[in-house]
Amino acid sequence: MHRRHFIAASLSTIALPSLATAQASGFQNWIAAFRGRARAAGINDRTFNAAFADIQYLPDSIERDRNQAEFVRPLADYMSTAVSDTRVSNGRDMVRRYAGLLAQIEARFDVEPQVVVAVWGMESNYGQRRGDTPLISTLATLAYDGRRGQFFESQLIAALKILQNGDVAPRNMTGSWAGAMGHTQFIPTSYEAYAVDFTGDGRRDIWTDDPSDALASTAAYFRRFGWRKGQPWGVEVRLPRAFDFGQTGRTVTRRPSEWARLGVVGVDGRAVPDYGDATLSTPTGAGGPAFLLFRNYDVIGRYNNAEAYIIGVGHLSDRIRGAGPLQTAFPADERRLRRAERRELQQRLTNRGFSTQGVDGRIGPNSRAAIRAYQRSVGLPPDGHPSMGLLQRLR
Ligand SMILES: [Ca+2]
Numbered sequence: 001m002h003r004r005h006f007i008a009a010s011l012s013t014i015a016l017p018s019l020a021t022a023q024a025s026g027f028q029n030w031i032a033a034f035r036g037r038a039r040a041a042g043i044n045d046r047t048f049n050a051a052f053a054d055i056q057y058l059p060d061s062i063e064r065d066r067n068q069a070e071f072v073r074p075l076a077d078y079m080s081t082a083v084s085d086t087r088v089s090n091g092r093d094m095v096r097r098y099a100g101l102l103a104q105i106e107a108r109f110d111v112e113p114q115v116v117v118a119v120w121g122m123e124s125n126y127g128q129r130r131g132d133t134p135l136i137s138t139l140a141t142l143a144y145d146g147r148r149g150q151f152f153e154s155q156l157i158a159a160l161k162i163l164q165n166g167d168v169a170p171r172n173m174t175g176s177w178a179g180a181m182g183h184t185q186f187i188p189t190s191y192e193a194y195a196v197d198f199t200g201d202g203r204r205d206i207w208t209d210d211p212s213d214a215l216a217s218t219a220a221y222f223r224r225f226g227w228r229k230g231q232p233w234g235v236e237v238r239l240p241r242a243f244d245f246g247q248t249g250r251t252v253t254r255r256p257s258e259w260a261r262l263g264v265v266g267v268d269g270r271a272v273p274d275y276g277d278a279t280l281s282t283p284t285g286a287g288g289p290a291f292l293l294f295r296n297y298d299v300i301g302r303y304n305n306a307e308a309y310i311i312g313v314g315h316l317s318d319r320i321r322g323a324g325p326l327q328t329a330f331p332a333d334e335r336r337l338r339r340a341e342r343r344e345l346q347q348r349l350t351n352r353g354f355s356t357q358g359v360d361g362r363i364g365p366n367s368r369a370a371i372r373a374y375q376r377s378v379g380l381p382p383d384g385h386p387s388m389g390l391l392q393r394l395r
Contacts, residue, residue, distance in 0.1 A: 027057045030144040034153070041157045047164040054170070056137040061177045062145045070338050075284055075308055076330035082122060082312035083319055091121050091320035101212055105198070109219035110229040118317035119218050119303065120211065123185040127211055130183060131176035135159055139179045139188075155179050158188035167195075167203045174207065182206030183214035194221040218303075225302040226295065231275045233300055233314035234291040236326055237264050245286055245383040246372055250293075251365060253277045259292060267327040283307055285385030289328035337386050345386055348394040349374055 031052060038048055094117050095102065102113035117126075124130050139159055142152035159179070163170055175181035179188065183206055186195060195204040198216035206214035240263030247262065254262075256278055260271035264280060272278070278292040291311075300310045315326065337345065339361040346356040346367055354374045357366040368384035375382040375390075 023059070024057050027141070027144050031055065031140065034140070034143070034156075037153075038157060038160055041160075043157070043160045043164060047160055051136045051160055051163050051170050052140075054134070054137075055140060056134060057144075058133070058138050058141045058177075061133070061138045061141050062147075064177050065142060065145070065147060071306065071308070072336045072338055073308075074330070074332060074335045075288075075311075076332045076334070078308050079312060079315070079330060082308075083316045087121050087125070087316065088319040090126055091117050091316065094120070094126055095320060098211070098215070101215065105216050105219045106229075108198075109216070109223040111219040111222045111227050112229060112317070112321075114317045114320040115222070115227075115313075116215050116219050117320055118313050119184055120215060121316055121320075122309070122313050123180075124183050127183045127209070130174070130207065131180065131185075132174045133177050135173045135175045135179060135181060135188075136163075136170065138175070138177055142179070152179065155188045158192045161192060162188060168205060168207055172207055183211045184218040186214075186217065190221070191217070194224060196220045221303065222299055225299045227299045228276075228294075228296055231294055231296055233296040233310070233317070234281070234293040235272050235275075236267050236328070237272065237280070237290050237292050238267055238269070238327075239264055239290050243381075245282070245375075245381045248280045248282050248290075248383055249365070249368060250279050250281075253279055256292060264290075264292065282383050282385065283311065284330050284334045285387055286381040286383040288330050288334070289326050334387065337388065337391065341388075341391055342386060345391050345394065346370075348391070352394070 035048060039045070091114070095113050098117075099113070102116060105111065105116060106113060120126055136156070136159060139152050139156040143149050143156050145152075159173065162168065163173065173181070176185065180186065181188070181191065186206060191204070191206070195206060195217040196213065197204045198212050199205075199210070204213050204217065206217060237259070243263065254277070256272040256274050259265075259278060259280065264272075266272045272292055275294045278294055280290065281293050282288060282290045297310055297314065300313050303313070304310070319325075342363055343359050343361040346359040346361070349356055349367075349370045350359065352374065354370040354377075355366075356370045363371075363386045367386070371386060371390065372382035372384045374394075375384075378393075380390075
């Protein structure tokens with residue numbers, strides 16, 4: 001009796017350590033092994049020891065990485081936050097307040113103040129949400145966790161190089177839980193490749209209250225990927241009645257004058273000026289707004305390739321410049337399909353003889369072609385848009 005009790009007690013206190021403790025000791029072992037890999041990547045012991053002196057295991061970061069919600073918010077809802085009246089008016093204030101700095105940045109990198117400020121507004125609400133998570137701790141935790149271990153380990157190595165270079169002290173190197181840093185939320189590898197010291201003090205400091213280096217770094221990034229000053233990301237257009245929606249998508253490219261001959265004109269009724277090759281997009285399908293998209297659209301996409309983000313930055317920059325809201329609103333109830341629903345859509349289309357060339361939940365050119373073919377077969381506008389309404393119709 002006594003002995004059984006003893007065994008039970010020892011099991012509870014020794015053999016069943018809390019999960020958190022087990023993870024923390026695994027984390028310590030991982031750091032010890034990582035030290036060798038960091039050394040091989042050129043990180044010296046002094047940098048490594050300083051960076052890891054106050055290391056914390058941050059299970060919250062893992063939780064957030066695993067529970068990232070699928071982005072299914074209606075575009076209308078997203079835009080109402082991303083390009084709110086407050087954000088527009090704050091953006092205009094920032095353009096005035098930093099006019100001198102922004103003019104110098106424009107002179108050096110050929111990117112307009114309104115565009116730089118729009119990215120700043122989207123990424124950190126003009127510096128208000130730069131992130132206060134200790135960067136080395138969150139990147140090390142996520143690298144150790146392993147779900148996207150390789151990505152986060154490469155970010156961690158880049159972060160250590162930044163420390164070794166003396167751009168920032170370890171205690172000041174903070175960011176988002178996912179490792180995006182400073183006013184315009186550079187990840188360490190992007191920082192390594194594109195950040196600039198605009199103030200000339202020898203440090204590329206995107207963390208302090210002074211946004212100079214961060215804003216210049218964003219402009220440098222845009223320039224590197226081919227930003228064309230004076231040209232729009234996109235222009236809202238009006239479509240003619242009985243328009244062939246088979247013309248929408250990223251594969252059909254025409255000059256604005258050619259689009260005008262098809263009846264695709266600006267919301268003022270005139271042909272869109274010739275800013276170069278353009279594709280036609282209806283992000284929420286035939287019922288919502290339509291845009292001619294230009295090369296600068298893809299440059300914004302190099303920062304974050306989500307359609308909603310690109311339109312958000314682009315439209316915010318237009319609004320900061322003085323433009324009004326879109327003429328056609330995004331439909332309020334049009335949420336995006338979840339991955340499982342996209343797979344279901346692909347499966348149902350394929351079953352009906354409109355093959356999507358695979359069922360992977362990704363709506364690429366093949367899926368859009370299949371959607372268009374189905375839409376034509378039932379007399380719907382063939383906009384190729386994977387909507388909830390379409391899925392319901394297929395059920
Ligand atoms: Ca500097």
